[in-house]
Structure formats: C-alpha cells, structure tokens
Amino acid sequence: MKEICIVGAGLGGLASAIRLQSKGYQVTIIEKNRHPGGKMMPVKMEDYHFDFGPNTITMPWVFENVLNETGFDLKDYLSFIRLERHTKNVFSDGSVFIQSVHPDEMIKQLAEIDPEAAPVYWDYLKEIERLYKISEKAFFPKAITSLKDFMDPHTAKAFMRVRPFEKLAYFNQKYFTNPNLQKVFNRYATYIGSSPYQSPATFAMIGYLEMVSGVFTVKGGNTKIAEAYDDVFKKLGGTIIYNETVKELMIQDKIAYALKTDSGRTFEFDHIVINGDYVTSTKNLIKEFDRPGLPDHKLDQYEPSISAFVILAGLKEFQPDIHHHQVYFTEDYHQEFEDIFKHKKMPDDPTIYISHSAFTDRTVTKGSNLFILVNAPAANIPDIHSYKEKVYRTLEKKGIPICEQLECEKVFTPDTLKHLFHAYKGSIYGISSNSMKDAFLRPGNKSKFIHNLYYTGGSTHPGGGSPMVVMSGLNVADSIIKGNGSFRFE
Structure with a gap:
C-alpha cells in the first residue's frame, strides 16, 4: 500500500x-x-462565534x-443556505446598491442609478457566463504537472478566449457607467488578492458565481x-x-x-x-x-497578494441593519490599490467589508458577530491600535454602534497571517494575479x-x-x- x-x-x-x-x-x-x-x-470569544474565513462560499x-x-454525503453533515440578496454596498455619497441573484431586481436598481447599464445587464451576465464556462472546462479540472500542460492546444485556445489582455476595470466600464457600480464589480479582483486595475478581465467570471449561481453560507x-x-x-x-x-x-x-x-x-x-x-x-x-x-x-521576486487587517468584533445586541455581507466603499477606489501595491501602506481611506453571519443564522452566536476586513499590503503595520480606532470611527459615522455595543474583539494583521499560516509575507492568496x-x-x-x-x-x-x-x-x-x-x- x-x-x-x-x-x-x-x-x-x-x-x-x-x-x-x-x-x-x-x-x-x-x-x-x-x-x-x-x-x-473558527474563532470563539466568550459566547461569540466567528468564521475567520472564507466568508463567501460559492x-x-x-x-x-x-x-x-x-x-x-456532505449533506449529512451540513446545510448550505443560498443568499438571494447577498451583498449590501454602501457608497461615500450615502447611496446603496444591493446585489441580488434575481436579474429583475438588479435591473430595477440599475434603471434608477445607472440607466445606461440597465438594458445591457443581460449582456453582462451572458459574457461572464461565457468566461466562466470556458474556464470551467479548460483550466479548472486538471493538475499542472509539467510545462506541456500549459502548452496543450485546447488550453492555449481557451486562454485566447477569456480576455487575458484586458484589465478587469476596463471590462466593467463597458457595462456600468456609474463609478460606484464599477467599484462593486471591480471588487471581485480582491477575491484573488489582486487589483482590478492590473488583473485580467478573465476574473469577471467571479461575477457569474455571485450573480447567477449564487452566494452561500453554511x-x-x-x-x-x-x-x-x-x-x-x-x-x-x-x-x-x-x-x-x-x-x-x-x-x-x-x-x-x-x-x-x-x-x-x-x-x-x-x-x-x-x-x-x-x-x-x-x-x-x-x-x-x-x-x-x-x-x-x-x-x-513574486509579488504577494493582498493581505488583510481584520477585526473580529462582538456586539452585545443583534444589529438587524447590518447585512450578511456589507461593504462601505471608499470614494477613491483606485487610490486604495495604489496605497496597497505601490506604496505598501494601509489605505488612508479604506473600503471596509463586514461579514455578519448572524444576519442569516441567529443561532450561530450571541448578539452580532462582525468580521471586519480592510484590504492591506503584505507588509508590517506599524500602529495597529491607531488603525483599529480609525476603522471604528469610520463605522460609527456610518451608524454602527461600536462604542456602546462592543463586548469583545480580536485583531489579525499580515504578521498574524504570516505566523499562523506561513503565508508569503503575510498575504492571503500567496501570489497576486496582477500580471498575466x-x-x-x-x-x-x-x-x-x-x-x-x-x-x-x-x-x-x-x-x-x-x-x-x-x-x-x-x-x-x-x-x-x-x-x-x-x-x-x-
């Protein structure tokens, strides 16, 4: 044997x-x-339960x-729950956009905030499905054990059909004219630890998984x-x-x-x-x-992917207004990635992501279990306490009662990831996908x-x-x- x-x-x-x-x-x-x-x-603090990651299941x-x-059979062990309206996106001007697996709901919102995008949303779905289906057949199902696997004619042909030379941000501009909406769909680059202004448009296929196939939780x-x-x-x-x-x-x-x-x-x-x-x-x-x-x-010489500054915050009372997935976008999204990848520093005005699994499953924890994430460079963060307080102040201004409700907290930094998981320079995904x-x-x-x-x-x-x-x-x-x-x- x-x-x-x-x-x-x-x-x-x-x-x-x-x-x-x-x-x-x-x-x-x-x-x-x-x-x-x-x-x-899993992370447990007192009566609070958190999933450190991944928060989004597809x-x-x-x-x-x-x-x-x-x-x-995995079904004997657990149950997947499909989130029909999975992400609440909040922008710096106070406007809100909720991502839904129902195209009619999406088109209705688009008609109000991006009238030019509404009639082409079906075209967007069709194209990201095409990108996904090609990738599913050509790239996903086999191990790469030698250079000849990369040179296979079928793989090479598929490569040319998935927009490898186009940037994700440029791709999204074709379908969404509203800058806030572009941020929503550009954010998919962070799912692979990269910048939407550098990574290939191929990764728009992640939109297919979220907007068509669906987002799940357990x-x-x-x-x-x-x-x-x-x-x-x-x-x-x-x-x-x-x-x-x-x-x-x-x-x-x-x-x-x-x-x-x-x-x-x-x-x-x-x-x-x-x-x-x-x-x-x-x-x-x-x-x-x-x-x-x-x-x-x-x-x-490999460029490390994005890392994360994470706060696990237990709020003593359940907060019904915080969605399962909630994102507070910075006004200047491009500058955020310049700070991370070019200047190797924490964003001055960060996008803040919150995962609040208690929104969907109240049995999982006491109160509200907020997984709060800010994209970070794979580098040392010199003043952790100050940055944590900065994130808290930002969320307080957005209406989240951190000060009066906070009962427990734990902070994870790139150094934490480096120590816990032997992560390359503290990155989440190892190597970035910023280059082709x-x-x-x-x-x-x-x-x-x-x-x-x-x-x-x-x-x-x-x-x-x-x-x-x-x-x-x-x-x-x-x-x-x-x-x-x-x-x-x-």
Missing part, C-alpha cells in the same frame, strides 16, 4: 487526503495548527464532490465544511497529526524519502503533497541545492525538482478561493492515482 503525507490540513490538503484515502492509499496529514481547514478557522457542488465514491458556520472533511477522513482510516510542524524534507536523488518535524520525529512516505503557501513552503522545506534554478531570491503571467501561469501542482512531491492550495494552479483550492486538491489526488508524471516506486 502506498503511503502519502500531506503537509497541511487546509481545504486542498483535506480534499486530496479524502480522495486518496478512499482509493486505497494510506494518508497521513501533518498540521501545524490545532484545527482543520487552514484559513477556514460553488457548493465542489465541496460536495469531495465525498463522491467515499460512502459519505448553517452553523462555514467552518463546518472543514470539520466534516476531518471526520470523514478519519472514518476512512486516515491519520491527522495536529500541533506539529514539518521542518524539512529529506531528499536524495530528486526523491523526498522522508520528512522531519519540530518534535524531532522522522516520517517516511512514498509521495508528499504540500498544502501550503508555495513560496514559503519551498523555501522552508527544500534546501536551495535541491532546487537548482529556483534560489530564494528568485522566489522572493501570475494570473495564468501559477506555480504548477508538481515539483520540477522532486519527483514525488506535489503542491496544492491557493498559491498554485488553479488559484485562490475556497472552491479553487478544493479543486486543486482533487486534481493533485487524481494525478497521483493516475500516475501522471509521478515517480513510481515499484
């Missing part, structure tokens, strides 16, 4: 582990933290597919997905070792024959899958002489240097976002099962 080690119990690692374990492999996961799911982390069928042919908290995967994996006979950090891969003749952990233990496996940040994992676990042509300084190269030619799912080493997670193909991470994990597992480019020990 082949033995496989997965480094990291994030969603990609769990998906790989379940697929491989169910197909007759013996899988062990080694996870540095105490919980499954990676950034899908493509629920992807999560369900992980349990295909395992004898288990009753009881999104972290129940990771908890379900953990339970199924163990019932299939897999092993998870928590609170232990892999420190080094032991490599000989381009084969990783063992790994060492911080406890001093050594484990031997036939294949290894790294479910973690590509850059930091490669630097930390593989010595430079075992990866010729990829020294540390070259890895450090990093958007489409992300690090592959198989090591170029180590024959039996694979990668999964948001910093590798097919990219960031929890459904993509799960697909990445399944693709890697299928690649190992099929023996595509993998090292054979028989």
